Amino acid sequence: MIIGIDLGTTNSLVAVWSGETAKLIPNALGKVLTPSVVGLDDNGHLIVGDVARERLQTHPQVTASLFKRHMGSAHETLLGHRPYRAEELSALLLRSLKEDAERYLGEPVTEAVISVPAYFSDAQRKATRVAGELAGLKVEKLINEPTAAALAYGLHHKEEATFLVFDLGGGTFDVSVLELFEGVMEVRASAGDNFLGGEDFDDLLAEHFRASPQAQGLPNASDGSMAQRLRREAQRVRHALGQQLQATFTVREDEREWALTITQNDLARLAQPLLERLRAPIERALRDARIKAADLDEVLLVGGTTRMPLVRRLVASLFGRIPAMQLNPDEVVAQGAAIQAALKARHASLEEVVLTDVCPYTLGIETTSGDDLRRDYGLYLPIIERNSVVPVSRVQTVYTVDDGQTKVKVRIFQGESRLVKNNIFLGELEVPVPPRPAGEVSLEVRFTYDINGLLEAQVHIPLTDERRTLVIENNPGVLSAEEIAQRLESLAALKVHPRDQQVNTVLMARMERLYQESLGDTRQYVADLARQFQHELERQDERAIREARVLLTERLDRLEQRL
Numbered sequence: 001m002i003i004g005i006d007l008g009t010t011n012s013l014v015a016v017w018s019g020e021t022a023k024l025i026p027n028a029l030g031k032v033l034t035p036s037v038v039g040l041d042d043n044g045h046l047i048v049g050d051v052a053r054e055r056l057q058t059h060p061q062v063t064a065s066l067f068k069r070h071m072g073s074a075h076e077t078l079l080g081h082r083p084y085r086a087e088e089l090s091a092l093l094l095r096s097l098k099e100d101a102e103r104y105l106g107e108p109v110t111e112a113v114i115s116v117p118a119y120f121s122d123a124q125r126k127a128t129r130v131a132g133e134l135a136g137l138k139v140e141k142l143i144n145e146p147t148a149a150a151l152a153y154g155l156h157h158k159e160e161a162t163f164l165v166f167d168l169g170g171g172t173f174d175v176s177v178l179e180l181f182e183g184v185m186e187v188r189a190s191a192g193d194n195f196l197g198g199e200d201f202d203d204l205l206a207e208h209f210r211a212s213p214q215a216q217g218l219p220n221a222s223d224g225s226m227a228q229r230l231r232r233e234a235q236r237v238r239h240a241l242g243q244q245l246q247a248t249f250t251v252r253e254d255e256r257e258w259a260l261t262i263t264q265n266d267l268a269r270l271a272q273p274l275l276e277r278l279r280a281p282i283e284r285a286l287r288d289a290r291i292k293a294a295d296l297d298e299v300l301l302v303g304g305t306t307r308m309p310l311v312r313r314l315v316a317s318l319f320g321r322i323p324a325m326q327l328n329p330d331e332v333v334a335q336g337a338a339i340q341a342a343l344k345a346r347h348a349s350l351e352e353v354v355l356t357d358v359c360p361y362t363l364g365i366e367t368t369s370g371d372d373l374r375r376d377y378g379l380y381l382p383i384i385e386r387n388s389v390v391p392v393s394r395v396q397t398v399y400t401v402d403d404g405q406t407k408v409k410v411r412i413f414q415g416e417s418r419l420v421k422n423n424i425f426l427g428e429l430e431v432p433v434p435p436r437p438a439g440e441v442s443l444e445v446r447f448t449y450d451i452n453g454l455l456e457a458q459v460h461i462p463l464t465d466e467r468r469t470l471v472i473e474n475n476p477g478v479l480s481a482e483e484i485a486q487r488l489e490s491l492a493a494l495k496v497h498p499r500d501q502q503v504n505t506v507l508m509a510r511m512e513r514l515y516q517e518s519l520g521d522t523r524q525y526v527a528d529l530a531r532q533f534q535h536e537l538e539r540q541d542e543r544a545i546r547e548a549r550v551l552l553t554e555r556l557d558r559l560e561q562r563l
């Protein structure tokens with residue numbers, strides 16, 4: 001059986017084709033969403049998902065989240081004593097999902113289809129495959145997330161279709177324009193914002209609360225764990241506002257309480273600047289794909305944050321139609337991956353034209369503009385435009401700006417901003433030039449970008465025939481077979497927190513967090529509950545533990561409602 005996995009930035013899911021539908025598989029806690037968080041418990045044993053997320057606030061040194069952002073790079077995160085690469089952290093998560101699937105299916109699972117964002121580069125795709133391998137999964141296929149969403153909606157049964165996938169998750173926003181033609185799915189364009197998602201709405205709400213007169217005297221407002229706590233409460237309020245007209249943002253500490261009522265209208269007003277930011281990527285994706293909004297057959301909503309009525313309303317108004325949202329937006333990608341897995345098993349998988357044959361971002365140099373009276377520095381001059389088909393080679397001519405200058409520094413950037421300071425600096429080249437009046441020496445800057453993400457930058461001075469070349473490797477992150485084997489071994493040695501104890505551990509972790517968040521009587525109450533539960537666990541009577549768990553959960557729920 002091949003499983004389908006949505007390896008998300010915030011949440012991950014695993015699904016399997018049942019013969020009729022794509023079934024989502026529950027984890028050890030009975031949930032289909034597993035937070036993409038891994039960590040170590042107090043014994044140095046691996047914990048994954050909700051248990052780890054509970055400890056993000058209390059044990060940040062041994063907990064890792066958001067590692068998908070580092071896929072395809074050499075970035076390492078320290079977990080306890082050892083640094084881990086994004087592939088490894090992802091592998092630990094995948095391993096846990098694999099195990100959930102094995103329990104559910106009652107048989108070993110060794111093959112998977114894993115989804116990746118459409119804009120993932122070759123290096124990021126390779127890293128995802130390595131993550132699978134490290135988890136003991138043969139990655140049969142990678143599927144683009146928007147393609148997976150389309151499969152879940154059954155669009156592959158159509159003859160041809162052009163549609164847009166609007167994916168707003170926890171921390172990322174992706175827009176893709178897809179075209180299905182003669183059984184092949186092509187991602188025509190993708191755009192988005194890597195730092196825009198549900199969490200940004202939470203930050204706004206938390207800030208709104210903090211700045212309100214009702215939060216006067218709130219302790220340690222600048223403390224990290226208080227910030228975490230406010231964000232948590234903000235998320236609760238934001239989710240609640242999807243159903244009710246108003247909700248109360250409450251923080252209790254000791255005997256004091258700070259409470260602020262927030263209405264749907266307040267949220268709408270606060271969220272306006274974020275909602276505004278959703279427009280540009282949509283326009284860009286449509287422009288890049290050379291498609292008008294009116295020509296789209298369908299608009300699909302994906303990502304947990306599209307559950308917000310505000311977001312749905314915005315999408316409806318931008319496209320002048322109701323988007324497809326019959327399915328749960330945070331589940332469709334996993335479902336689609338499972339469908340692709342089933343098709344694959346029947347040797348009928350949907351063909352995809354992958355976007356890696358385009359350069360996913362703009363590459364350019366720093367330039368200036370204006371005259372001696374008013375000169376602007378730090379401007380960006382694109383040389384290879386985003387979405388150019390690779391391999392590609394482009395040249396731009398620039399001129400000296402100072403009288404008698406003897407050298408020119410060419411600074412190379414990647415990104416879409418008009419100002420280089422907002423883009424990523426890749427490297428620089430210095431070339432000597434003959435001293436002449438400003439503007440009299442020309443420089444030809446040639447960029448050549450290939451399928452492996454290798455950028456060659458060359459500066460040529462026609463006047464002197466001087467040349468300088470710099471090769472920038474954009475894929476420093478791919479592991480060698482040897483390194484993979486090594487890491488496989490060390491991951492295998494990592495002991496896993498016992499699965500059957502997870503429900504209890506998540507409760508203990510929750511109490512630890514609540515203890516940290518509270519003071520005085522409340523804190524004492526939490527400590528007592530924790531002690532009682534610990535005793536219950538030590539007695540090892542499964543039934544008694546189960547009953548204690550139900551009671552304790554109720555109490556903690558009630559406490560958190562008040563907190």
Ligand code: ADP
Nearest residue numbers: 008009010011169170198199303304305307330
């Ligand atoms: P990702 O693709 O980034 O891994 P998801 O698609 O699971 O993540 O989206 C996670 C985000 O969805 C979180 O920010 C969460 O607050 C948001 N979300 C989930 N359910 C709701 C809801 N009912 N209302 C508003 N936002 C929600």
Ligand code: MG
Nearest residue numbers: 008009169303
């Ligand atoms: Mg997602």
